Amino acid sequence: MTCIIIDDEPLAVDLLESHASKIEDLKVIGAFNNPLEALKILREKSVDLLFLDIQMPEITGVEFKKIINPDIKVIFTTAYSDYALESYDLDVVDYLLKPISFQRFLQAVEKVQNRNPKPITEEESDYCFVKTEYRHQKLFFSDILYLKGLSDYVSIQTKEGKVLTLQKMKEFEQSLPKSKFIRVHKSYIIALEHIEFIERNRIIIEGEYISIGATYKDTFWKKVENK
Template sequence: MQENIRWINLCTKKEDSDVSISCLIVDDEPLAVQLLESHVAQVPFLSLAGCAYHAIEALTFLEKQPVDLIFLDINLPHLSGMQLKELLPIDQKVIFTTAYSDFAVESYDKNAVDYLLKPVTYERFLKAVLKVKKVEPTSKVNIHLDSIFVKSGKDFIRVRLNDILYIEGLKDYVVVVTSTERIITYKRLKDLEQSLPNQFSRVHLSYIVNHEKIYKVVDNQIVIGGAQIPLSEKYREGFLQKVYKELL
């Protein structure tokens, strides 16, 4: 228990207050709302924008004031939290709250950040919100992975990193392209970019390429596996710096 308290204190140190995450509590139980309000108040990087007691009130609030994160009760009157999630923007970050564990699998299928069982303890609450905290890395970490899992529909597909040619962004989806298949997954290119090792580079608003698969670079085109990937001005300098490091 003592280690848990020490861990919580370390995670809420003062410098975290520089990061601000606005949030909305949506719950029809006043006591549950009060508990979440208390938890939010104890986290320096959270800012409570408001509370709503049913789905329509939440939608009305969000039209006027979008937030970074929603604590969303599943068992709401008239329109459930699961149904409300379907009406929200695809990239809206949601942490579901409920008194029932039966919804856990469905909540993650809805691309929720986390799933909290009531009564929500502060320690569990903090672990959930730390997943949302936005920390911009000063440089990309060199991740030593041979393969990753890509979620496509209900399937989890293992893909070797060295088999990936490039990744194309399509709004809120990305297509992972190998020499043998194209895997579509529900994820933003920006989010995926941060989790890839240094052999991958963003070269365009819609493309990430695997350096080890590049055949040649011609003007503003990168040729990989028969495909021509555009190289935009925004990413050109950083990309060419990597190329020059391998130049004979």
């Protein structure tokens, strides 16, 4: 994924470049203190992501966002929280408040990578890759027992242990094979083949008791009874 950094503060540019260098599949192809100088490269090269400061003298980040290709994903970077609401109206991926930690930077990049996840079907593959820390972890669907959604990340319980990722439950729900996995609770997606038994509206997998949420109950029982 290619990106450009625009910020009128040289130290802020240096920090963002340093953060980006730690992410293997993120490539900085330009860094500018003057947003108008960045227009040329935006017209000539394919750019996936733009880290864009809001408060700049020549043109604000909000104004700049309105004139560039809408297909370019934008993450606002700023020392002020005043523009947060307007940024969401502009369909900005994320809004980072300075000083920006690497963890927060990484979360924002993950949002871009996962905004349009490609659905994975059984016909295409029997495995998927999950972004965890600085690598993509290969997981076979048959090894996944269940997924548990936590506050800022998802815990994937496999036969070998847990894998943590910043991807969202909704993204997994859309991409995992529907014949093998089903969401049974706002915090759980389970693998049907690993269900040991169902008791009192609870599913038991490897000693884990998973409640069936009211919203998902009908869909789950239809799935189970039709198998």
